[in-house]
């Protein structure tokens with residue numbers, strides 16, 4: 001499930017931690033980077049690899065929104081609607097993105113290009129409203145800027 005390269009990285013990380021459980025987050029991240037999401041089979045694989053209970057891995061995956069629990073499109077649009085973003089138009093931004101792409105929250109467009117999710121604070125409150133696209137932040141967004149961004153991603 002993990003590439004040889006990633007397995008070597010894990011071995012290199014092990015001496016830096018007192019327990020293999022501490023490697024749960026980075027190993028899950030490697031899985032997601034390789035496969036795009038974390039399946040239940042992947043959770044079992046990680047549990048076996050790190051010799052930790054599957055319930056621990058499941059708890060981590062379901063706690064952090066950065067882990068995708070189902071496949072996402074080529075572009076994963078994560079719209080923050082926590083307090084600062086909501087006060088600065090995050091709700092309108094979320095609704096606009098969904099309407100423009102013709103999807104509901106959590107859904108992926110039929111061409112598999114875009115998945116839209118609503119997320120809690122992404123730590124960029126001073127530049128609200130904002131949205132994360134894959135690993136990149138887009139901040140101080142107006143609806144017009146979102147339209148331009150979606151055009152570029154098409």
Ligand code: FES
Nearest residue numbers: 080085121124125
């Ligand atoms: S409230 Fe949106 S980044 Fe913090």
